[in-house]
Amino acid sequence: MAARPLCSPSANHEENITCPLGRPVVKIRKAVITAAGRNQRNLPLQTLVDRDGQSKSALTILLEEVLQAGIEEIGVVICPGDQGAFAAGAGPHANRVQFIEQPAPLGYGHAVACARKFTGDESFMLLVGDHLYVSKNKNSCARQLLEIASAEACAVSAVQATHESKLPYYGAVGARRLPGRAGLYQVDRVLEKPTPTVAEQKLIVPGLRAGHYLCFFGMHVLTAGVMDLLQHLVTAAGDTGSVHLADALARVAESERYLACELQGRRYDIGVQYGLLTAQLALALHGKDRDEVLTLLVELLAQT
DSSP, rough: OOOOOOOOOOOOOOOEOOOOTTSSSOOOEEEEOOOOOTTTTGGGGOEEEEETOOEHHHHHHHHHHHHHOOOOOOEEEOTTHHHHHHHHTTGGGGGGGEEEOOOOOOOOOHHHTTTHHTTTTTTEEETTEEEEEEEEESOOHHHHHHHHHHTTSEEEEEEEEGGGGGGOOOEEEEEOOTTTTEEEEEEEEEEEOOOOHHHHHHOOOOSTTTTTTEEEEEEEEEEEHHHHHHHHHHHTTTTTTTOOOOHHHHHHHHOEEEEEEEEEEEEETSSSSSSSHHHHHHHHSSTTTHHHHHHHHHHHHHTT
């Protein structure tokens, strides 16, 4: 089953621009954020200080990343009964969010599939609720990805070169560099949380440091057809099987042009050990209070 391409007739209310091939490219209006993981459902509600020195939930920081990139509608996939807490966590942006319940813990792919009615016939941005991002240039990571997906007119997953010790946390891709296109890769294979042995056999990307692989950044632009693929996997798995997004993306890699890109920025997984601390430090060191934070860190190190 082939995924529907990004370059396609526009749905109602969508704005078209022109892609390099002269075909219409649908403007991405919608984003889906998954936040229904049973062991990580409270992470998006944790409070941090953003780059402007304002205390906000991780969810609010992520929503602002998406909204400032030009996304108009956001669906957040949550556990049943969590809507009140997430509406409060969304702060001033709660009215821009549609909450979608995942009725049973049947995997990340199943969580994404729960948003099928919300995304409809449109391509969409997909993010995970337990990652935060710090851009290295004036455009946010979300904005960078949207611009690349529009220009390339296909599904694009952001990736980050990641040490093999972190493979248990991420999906990873095998890919070929596009000639003359820095940071862009043609995806050949997708594996969910491979072991280092499997990654060495199947996911080597020429040019990466030894022991490093292209792992998902937690941010994708996907075609509407990916929802068709996920629904097929959900139906096949039944009420007891777990559905992985990586399985659907592997089929996309086999059937259509599917790219991976390295963005000018870093992802911070707040669900790993010291992840929340690391994300907070990254936000602070790239924000207006950088000098003050550096002074505090030097003082802390001097005391240890």
